[in-house]
Amino acid sequence: MTAITRAQLETLLNLQEIEIQKKAVQSILDAVAEKIAALDKELSAFTKTIEKEKQALSALQEQYRELEEQVHVNTALIGKIEEKRRSVKTNREYQSLLKEEEQLRARKSQIEDEMLECMSEMETLGQKISAQEEEHRQLDDQVTSDKKAVTLEASESETRFADLTREVKAVEADLTPELFKAFVNVKKMCPDGKALAPARNSICMGCHMNIPPQTYNELQRFDSLKLCPFCNRILYWDNA
Numbered sequence: 001m002t003a004i005t006r007a008q009l010e011t012l013l014n015l016q017e018i019e020i021q022k023k024a025v026q027s028i029l030d031a032v033a034e035k036i037a038a039l040d041k042e043l044s045a046f047t048k049t050i051e052k053e054k055q056a057l058s059a060l061q062e063q064y065r066e067l068e069e070q071v072h073v074n075t076a077l078i079g080k081i082e083e084k085r086r087s088v089k090t091n092r093e094y095q096s097l098l099k100e101e102e103q104l105r106a107r108k109s110q111i112e113d114e115m116l117e118c119m120s121e122m123e124t125l126g127q128k129i130s131a132q133e134e135e136h137r138q139l140d141d142q143v144t145s146d147k148k149a150v151t152l153e154a155s156e157s158e159t160r161f162a163d164l165t166r167e168v169k170a171v172e173a174d175l176t177p178e179l180f181k182a183f184v185n186v187k188k189m190c191p192d193g194k195a196l197a198p199a200r201n202s203i204c205m206g207c208h209m210n211i212p213p214q215t216y217n218e219l220q221r222f223d224s225l226k227l228c229p230f231c232n233r234i235l236y237w238d239n240a
């Protein structure tokens with residue numbers, strides 16, 4: 001039988017209250033960590049999007065340079081044919097060169113159209129990237145200031161958590177190790193942290209079952225620790 005005094009029961013109730021507050025503060029701290037992680041994730045996803053657009057732009061620039069090179073080659077070939085044409089002997093040869101030149105000119109004009117198209121795509125993409133970079137800067141500023149706010153919130157909660165932890169230690173000193181152990185064991189089974197249940201009019205307020213009359217009578221004497229036979233919570237007499 002674990003002995004308990006009325007004062008120790010008050011201490012246990014106090015301890016339970018502090019533990020519940022600690023749990024609430026801990027959930028604030030967890031939420032802060034989650035918020036910061038979500039902000040970082042959003043920013044990093046956006047950074048990746050812009051990175052991809054920049055890669056696409058560089059591919060277009062490369063394509064443009066290749067087309068430009070093709071135009072140079074083409075222009076040189078046309079120049080050579082023009083020269084040849086001036087020195088040919090037969091009309092047949094002349095016609096053949098003329099035909100070749102026409103084909104080269106057609107190809108050149110096709111490449112130049114592709115270059116225009118490519119240039120227009122680069123311009124559109126370039127503008128898109130500039131707009132996204134501006135948006136990214138704004139988001140970055142927003143994230144920085146949001147982080148500051150949540151970090152401040154966290155630091156207040158951390159202080160509160162440390163205070164509550166000290167309070168637990170102070171309160172624990174009033175309990176016997178046996179009582180404290182009993183409290184901790186019961187608490188493990190109670191997800192809401194409420195290891196103590198008031199007994200009113202012979203009913204356990206934790207599970208609303210009828211407490212055996214002998215247990216209920218003994219409770220009023222505050223001499224030993226009593227657990228509810230149904231929910232195992234620590235019972236205390238409460239005639240309020």
Ligand SMILES: [Zn+2]
Pocket residue numbers: 197204205206207208209228229230231232233
């Ligand atoms: Zn109960």
